Amino acid sequence: MTKKLSDKEEKRIKKAFANKKWPDIASSNSWSIFKIMAEFVDGYQALARIGPCVSIYGSARTKPDKHHYKLAQDIAKKISEAGLGVITGGGPGIMEAANKGAQSANTSPSVGLNINLPFEQVPNPYQDRDKTLLFDYFFVRKVMFMKYSQGFIVMPGGVGTLDELFEALTLIQTDKRAKFPIVLVDSTYWKPLIEWMKNTMLGEHQYISPEDMSLFKMVDTADEAVNEILNFYEKYSMKPNF
Secondary structure, X not given: OOXXXXXXXXXXXXXXXOOOXXXXXXXXXXXHHHHHHHHHHHHHHHHOOOOOXXXXXXXXXXXXXXXXXXXXXXXXXXXXXXXXXXXXOOOOOHXXXXXXXXHHHOOOOEEEEEEOOOOOOOOOOOOOHHHEEEEOOHHHHHHHHHHHOOOXXXXXXXXXXXXXXXXXXXXXXXXXXXXXXXXXXXXXXXXXXXXXXXXXXXXXXOOOOHHHHHOOEEEOOHHHHXXXXXXXXXXXXXXXXX
16 A cells, blocks of 8 residues: 655655756756765865774664664774774664774774754764764765765664665675675674575576675674684785874
8 A cells, every 4th residue: 555645745846847947057056066975075074084983884763772772882892992083873773883893992984974854863972072974965965975084884774774785785786896895783683685586586587696695794793704804905004093
């Protein structure tokens, strides 16, 4: 059964199809371009000397008393103690847990890439003040995640978490970005998705290649997650510059 659209949603759809005069279109597009450019500039300037970092993704709905919250906090603390900064989306849930863990170690940056949303996105208090950014555009925010992260740790989450995971996989698969570690935490949560990729996408339809299944690792503990990141870069000299 199709959900009835709200009045606000109806107005947004009608507005998108409304006839507009060229001066209005040109003016609106020009201001959007400047706003997008400003977000890129702010992000690049704030994160230019951030040093090696790991991004931690997951649900904004995870409560502090839940296992995944405590696990994300532990992972972030261990990452920070290893000399790597932690980047999150800056909101509640897993993001808050990761920033909290990173800040408790007090050794590496705790970065928050916040975004304006109508719900769920309230900046958590565990971000370093000089490394807290606010975005309006998802795609600019995701560029910052990709550009300044040396690894992704993906906790259980919803649609937004899947979006971030599959964008990373796509960029590596298409050689738009050098391979880097992607770690899925909690095999019980992720196994059904991985089995579907293996059996349906690969086995039944061949829509992906066998080597695509090696673009990520699946673990269950904080130590395993951190070790996957550190072992990947063992032969490289990753020295923090913050």
